[in-house]
Amino acid sequence: MTNYSKLPAILVLEDGTVYHGKAAGKIGTTTGEICFNTGTTGYQEIFTDPSYYGQIMVTTNAHIGNYGIRDEEAESGDIQIAGLVCKNYNMNYSRKMADSSIQNYFERGNLVGISDIDTRALVRHIRNKGAMNAIISSETLDVDALQQQLAKVPSMAGLELSSVVSTEKPYHHGNESAPLRVAVLDLGIKKNILRNFSDRNVYTKVFPAKTSFAEMESWAPDGYFVSNGPGDPAAMDYAVQTVKEIQESNKPMFGICLGHQLLALANGVRTEKMFNGHRGINHPVKNIIADSCEITSQNHGFGVVADDIKKSDKVEITHVNLNDDSIEGIRVKGKKAFSVQYHPESSPGPHDSRYLFDQFVDMLR
Structure with missing residues (x-):
């Protein structure tokens, strides 16, 4: 398992708001409509729910990955979210029944994420401003370049998925x-x-x-x-x-x-x-x-x-x-x-x- 915890990552919202954090999952860039889930458990089921296809997920629970990944608890055959934003990203897990860590799971599933974000502040921002597109990157921190890429992402309205x-x-x-x-x-x-x-x-x-x-x-x-x-x-x-x-x-x-x-x-x-x-x-x-x-x-x-x-x-x-x-x-x-x-x-x-x-x-x- 690669330790990316020291590598920087960036989250840019459609309205120009920028958040800086640390890389989680695969190193890369991803886009989608940003949304948040307030559940205190069940992160793996959220990741694999096809209804989330094309969306960047903000988890409001403070710890993600702490009980690992168990293959039989997936809700579909693949990770469906477009990206993850979380506060505390736990690569070590405590559950003996787990099959892998969240980091290994994301690397296998090519999922790009960002951690160490003030998710409470981010959720308040989304609640006030409404649903919008966003981009996460751990391979470039050039805000202007990311905004140009983000401008090409279509709105969820009108999409057949x-x-x-x-x-x-x-x-x-x-x-x-x-x-x-x-x-x-x-x-x-x-x-x-x-x-x-x-x-x-x-x-x-x-x-x-x-x-x-x-x-x-x-x-x-x-x-x-x-x-x-x-x-x-x-x-x-x-x-x-x-x-x-x-x-x-x-x-x-x-x-x-x-x-x-x-x-x-x-x-x-x-x-x-x-x-x-x-x-x-x-x-x-x-x-x-x-x-x-x-x-x-x-x-x-x-x-x-x-x-x-x-x-x-x-x-x-x-x-x-x-x-x-x-x-x-x-x-x-x-x-x-x-x-x-x-x-x-x-x-x-x-x-x-x-x-x-x-x-x-x-x-x-």
């Missing part, structure tokens, strides 16, 4: 003799979602993002799941059309995160880029149908337009965020189709919302 992170070929997950079958539209799915289905004796077939409804239907599933994923949902006309056709089939459908936004778009509800997204494992949500509350795991930079839903005669609100009143869940009137903006598979995070998988399985039956 699901087809980049989706599986290239269909695959199965779970027990083939299970009584229920669900077709999964993979827009950037996390492994723990599939585990939640197999734990409920549901056999899934995972299809690439641009698979047609007809091809999925030929497998004769009992229902459909539309996954989480990265990018702007408004740039995904192909997926909106697929969701419309799923809905018209009258088979049960469940969507999470990006899947939630696509269900809204399929019913005439617009989506919008948030000033700052929701990313963490302690977001309070109220289930207004059951009149109960749950603490949720969240990761999204786009949301559905609340006014559109309130005026809609097609969908109704099922869940709301207690911090900002944003829409966290909807269901389609007269259909077995529902979705939530947050992550009930909760990896990482509390398990308060896993009842949603049970509700979907009940629909399938």
Whole structure:
């Protein structure tokens, strides 16, 4: 393991703000939209969540890497974040079950990062100024050159990224003799979602993002799941059309995160880029149908337009965020189709919302 702790690194934001720190991970340069996650644990799951593709992650927990990396806890086959910004970068780890250090993991995954940053000050800056692009470099400290490179990076708004992170070929997950079958539209799915289905004796077939409804239907599933994923949902006309056709089939459908936004778009509800997204494992949500509350795991930079839903005669609100009143869940009137903006598979995070998988399985039956 190479010790880069003495090498300088630099973080430059789109608005010209500059932070100086130390190199973490691979020596190099990386760009992306900067965002922050307030979770106190689960950094490996964050790194490997395809929904973070193209984003530089700021972790607000003071220590990153302290319990190492365990291969089986990855949420996908690769590191998905574009870069890491953290306070204390721990190349030594304490967990005996870990397979490697975070440094070895990043070197294998070609991940560029920066440590020894005042992440509290950085997060306050992002909260005040809103989402923006950024660049990290440990190979050049020339701010002018980095700003020129950063100016060429496109905004996340308008980007279609699901087809980049989706599986290239269909695959199965779970027990083939299970009584229920669900077709999964993979827009950037996390492994723990599939585990939640197999734990409920549901056999899934995972299809690439641009698979047609007809091809999925030929497998004769009992229902459909539309996954989480990265990018702007408004740039995904192909997926909106697929969701419309799923809905018209009258088979049960469940969507999470990006899947939630696509269900809204399929019913005439617009989506919008948030000033700052929701990313963490302690977001309070109220289930207004059951009149109960749950603490949720969240990761999204786009949301559905609340006014559109309130005026809609097609969908109704099922869940709301207690911090900002944003829409966290909807269901389609007269259909077995529902979705939530947050992550009930909760990896990482509390398990308060896993009842949603049970509700979907009940629909399938």
